Amino acid sequence: MNQDQLKQLVGRAALDYVTPGQIIGVGTGSTVDCFIDALAGSGIAVAGAVSSSERSTQRLRQHGIPVLDAAEVSGLTVYIDGADEIDSNGYMVKGGGAALTREKIVADLADKFVCIADASKLVQTLGKFPLPVEVIPMAAAQLARRFAALGGTATLRAGVVTDNSCHILDVTGLAITDPLAFEAEVTLWPGVVTVGVFARNKAQVCLLGGADGVRTLSF
Numbered sequence: 770m771n772q773d774q775l776k777q778l779v780g781r782a783a784l785d786y787v788t789p790g791q792i793i794g795v796g797t798g799s800t801v802d803c804f805i806d807a808l809a810g811s812g813i814a815v816a817g818a819v820s821s822s823e824r825s826t827q828r829l830r831q832h833g834i835p836v837l838d839a840a841e842v843s844g845l846t847v848y849i850d851g852a853d854e855i856d857s858n859g860y861m862v863k864g865g866g867a868a869l870t871r872e873k874i875v876a877d878l879a880d881k882f883v884c885i886a887d888a889s890k891l892v893q894t895l896g897k898f899p900l901p902v903e904v905i906p907m908a909a910a911q912l913a914r915r916f917a918a919l920g921g922t923a924t925l926r927a928g929v930v931t932d933n934s935c936h937i938l939d940v941t942g943l944a945i946t947d948p949l950a951f952e953a954e955v956t957l958w959p960g961v962v963t964v965g966v967f968a969r970n971k972a973q974v975c976l977l978g979g980a981d982g983v984r985t986l987s988f
């Protein structure tokens with residue numbers, strides 16, 4: 770199976786976590802696109818979705834799935850999203866699609882984060898994938914110096930303006946051995962909107978697609 774087929778496989782597997790009549794949280798990315806398509810074709814009628822990006826909102830609406838504002842719900846039972854990296858504790862790096870801030874907001878509303886990913890995303894230590902950090906534009910240079918002090922190299926993602934009118938720094942060269950402490954520290958730096966380490970809002974379940982099918986990891 771190629772990577773696209775694995776994404777479709779885990780997108781379909783995530784339907785097991787969707788209850789008819791519920792409002793669900795929906796993430797962003799090519800794997801989530803597969804989930805949205807699978808949901809639309811499944812006949813499971815959800816009451817609606819809280820979306821983490823303009824991209825997912827468009828796709829949900831194209832399928833006739835109602836999209837609600839985050840402010841209209843007080844909580845969600847489940848949030849389904851992909852990841853750029855996930856470790857054996859359910860800690861993740863996210864934001865490859867530049868949607869990390871809204872993803873963290875919607876994830877925070879949910880009781881359960883179900884991560885859908887192909888097996889290439891499972892890592893021992895987070896940090897090989899360039900870490901996305903959404904930043905206020907005027908802080909970008911200073912934040913790049915702060916990451917350099919940690920041994921990282923921050924590069925402004927060219928031509929990208931987020932759904933929140935901010936910029937993305939991609940940071941290479943970090944080995945994030947303590948994701949909870951790293952997220953807590955970087956979140957405090959002035960000008961950081963969201964760091965793409967999801968530790969406080971980690972996954973409780975990961976549906977990992979590989980040659981043998983879907984493996985369910987629980988954290």
Ligand SMILES: O=C(CO)[C@H](O)[C@H](O)COP(=O)(O)O
Binds near residue numbers: 796799851865866
């Ligand atoms: O965090 C994300 C978007 O901001 C995505 O979940 C992550 O980039 C994985 O994307 P894909 O499913 O396309 O591999």
